[in-house]
Amino acid sequence: MQPDREGRVALVGAGPGAADLITLRALRALEAANVVLYDALVTADVLMLIPACARRIEVGKRGHRASTGQDFINRLMARFAKAGARVVRLKGGDPSLFGRAAEERAFLEAQGVRVDVIPGVTAASAAAAQFGFSLTKRDTARRVLFATGRTARGAAMDWAAAADAEATLCLYMGCGDFDDIARALIARGRAPDTPALAAIDVERPSAALIKTTLARLSGLLAERGSDGPVFIAVGEACQDARDADADKRDRPPAPAHRSQQI
Amino acid sequence: MQPDREGRVALVGAGPGAADLITLRALRALEAANVVLYDALVTADVLMLIPACARRIEVGKRGHRASTGQDFINRLMARFAKAGARVVRLKGGDPSLFGRAAEERAFLEAQGVRVDVIPGVTAASAAAAQFGFSLTKRDTARRVLFATGRTARGAAMDWAAAADAEATLCLYMGCGDFDDIARALIARGRAPDTPALAAIDVERPSAALIKTTLARLSGLLAERGSDGPVFIAVGEACQDARDADADKRDRPPAPAHRSQQI
Numbered sequence: 001m002q003p004d005r006e007g008r009v010a011l012v013g014a015g016p017g018a019a020d021l022i023t024l025r026a027l028r029a030l031e032a033a034n035v036v037l038y039d040a041l042v043t044a045d046v047l048m049l050i051p052a053c054a055r056r057i058e059v060g061k062r063g064h065r066a067s068t069g070q071d072f073i074n075r076l077m078a079r080f081a082k083a084g085a086r087v088v089r090l091k092g093g094d095p096s097l098f099g100r101a102a103e104e105r106a107f108l109e110a111q112g113v114r115v116d117v118i119p120g121v122t123a124a125s126a127a128a129a130q131f132g133f134s135l136t137k138r139d140t141a142r143r144v145l146f147a148t149g150r151t152a153r154g155a156a157m158d159w160a161a162a163a164d165a166e167a168t169l170c171l172y173m174g175c176g177d178f179d180d181i182a183r184a185l186i187a188r189g190r191a192p193d194t195p196a197l198a199a200i201d202v203e204r205p206s207a208a209l210i211k212t213t214l215a216r217l218s219g220l221l222a223e224r225g226s227d228g229p230v231f232i233a234v235g236e237a238c239q240d241a242r243d244a245d246a247d248k249r250d251r252p253p254a255p256a257h258r259s260q261q262i
Numbered sequence: 263m264q265p266d267r268e269g270r271v272a273l274v275g276a277g278p279g280a281a282d283l284i285t286l287r288a289l290r291a292l293e294a295a296n297v298v299l300y301d302a303l304v305t306a307d308v309l310m311l312i313p314a315c316a317r318r319i320e321v322g323k324r325g326h327r328a329s330t331g332q333d334f335i336n337r338l339m340a341r342f343a344k345a346g347a348r349v350v351r352l353k354g355g356d357p358s359l360f361g362r363a364a365e366e367r368a369f370l371e372a373q374g375v376r377v378d379v380i381p382g383v384t385a386a387s388a389a390a391a392q393f394g395f396s397l398t399k400r401d402t403a404r405r406v407l408f409a410t411g412r413t414a415r416g417a418a419m420d421w422a423a424a425a426d427a428e429a430t431l432c433l434y435m436g437c438g439d440f441d442d443i444a445r446a447l448i449a450r451g452r453a454p455d456t457p458a459l460a461a462i463d464v465e466r467p468s469a470a471l472i473k474t475t476l477a478r479l480s481g482l483l484a485e486r487g488s489d490g491p492v493f494i495a496v497g498e499a500c501q502d503a504r505d506a507d508a509d510k511r512d513r514p515p516a517p518a519h520r521s522q523q524i
Contacts, residue, residue, distance in 0.1 A: 013387070020286040023277065023383060027286065094387040095396070097406065102396035102502060117391035119383045121285060125275070125356040129379035134357070134364035136408075143420065144359065145429075146398075146406040158405065161426040167407075240364060 007081035013120015127199035141237035269343035275382015389461035403499035
């Protein structure tokens, strides 16, 4: 801490998980940080980039688990910044896509704290790159809809939008409600055999792909289970997906249901 | 060229424009490249990262201008890779979002050429970070729809999807048809005073913001004109946007219509 210096907060996108998928700007922000508050989904590889002299605090928030409250995180960031610290708030993916950047920025600026945002590679882009498909594809995947997989029994989804057959539907943050979502999409006219995939642990050693159809994905996900991040995509663009590098990655001894191509 | 070595192609996302917003993996791919084929929108700052010994070829494609054909680009990449070169195909933003990654990958793999994709920061994430808004926002911006601004008189848009009032609509690649798009959105029920913005030359020295409403954006864009990349967003999330750093950037002597907050 240097109380005579003006503190500030950078909301930094850590990207999907691999340390070499953060941007140069994010790396420099980490290297200059006094304090780093990081989410549970930020990987050990990325955390290795934090200087030894910086204080690191996990403020994990995960789906249905116990988690650090947003108010507490906000107040912690403000306190450190006002004490002169360079604070990095490190988030998986990109801060502006389901990352609460607006809330954190508004709180901090209301407290007189300067805030910068450093964008990151979002999970959809990384999943597509790793598993050989493209989010858009001429003629068959003209649009991409990003939504959250936690829809509180469908209340927060616009089904007309999600049923757009020319869009790739990308679901962030959890797959717990995907069974409901898949049923609703099929009821609104998306074909049950629409290609669909779950990209599990993207850009981590445990990365795995489930490639199947809209009707079958929910069952396969439940069967497999996952503790890590799961990214779901639905649409014609998913047809191209495959896990070309599965054999090259380190993996646990019993890779049950790894890369199911069904 | 090293004809005894196996050539390969990396489709690399250059991010929005600033050299420090490419990923470490993209930087390493550039440093190892023998040949770099780059789009017109890749900035001089990013091109500076290419080693002096690498061959660089512009294969620009821009909206309504004369451009290099996709077939020609595909054949050129295959030819270099088969001659043993490490080829980087450098694209603005992320290759999987409106970047033709699927087409280029399919062509090259059919020719027996190994292809890797390195994801990048997409324009929407960068525009949000630079101009102080978030693409998602609890309660008011639950989803994000990525579409192209070139819709051939609306033929390629799903209007039910685009009219989703809880989504941030992000338009890539050109704003030539935005007048038609805005009228259609209003006809389908989006409020004329929905916040809307154009982020011009994101992460370039000439960056500028037009923040206004859905009904007025098209007129302001036409009045201003732009040669560079224009990213358009429509939705409640745009309400937070502002150009806090406008005064700090280098800019041309007569910054007419710069950062209009109307």
